[in-house]
Amino acid sequence: MTESRKRRYESLCEATGEATKSKAIDKAVGYYLRMRGNTGAYPVGAVQELLATAESEGSVTGEQIASIIDCPELRVEYEINWFVNNG
Numbered sequence: 071m072t073e074s075r076k077r078r079y080e081s082l083c084e085a086t087g088e089a090t091k092s093k094a095i096d097k098a099v100g101y102y103l104r105m106r107g108n109t110g111a112y113p114v115g116a117v118q119e120l121l122a123t124a125e126s127e128g129s130v131t132g133e134q135i136a137s138i139i140d141c142p143e144l145r146v147e148y149e150i151n152w153f154v155n156n157g
Contacts, residue, residue: 101143
């Protein structure tokens with residue numbers, strides 16, 4: 071295994087929170103399939119849904135984006151806070 075590939079697997083385990091390469095790969099594959107779509111398991115992917123929403127509505131909010139791309143493999147939440155400082 072090349073050093074570059076080894077680092078990628080280590081980074082994937084860290085990013086997914088999984089202790090083993092096989093579990094990290096499974097989680098990454100699940101995420102890819104959900105985002106990509108056009109498969110038996112996910113006929114419409116999140117990327118396609120996001121683009122279709124933007125096209126039909128003219129724009130999308132952060133809340134809409136988070137709702138569309140949120141999935142079990144990578145939880146996405148949208149939160150906004152406002153603060154006005156009086157000087």
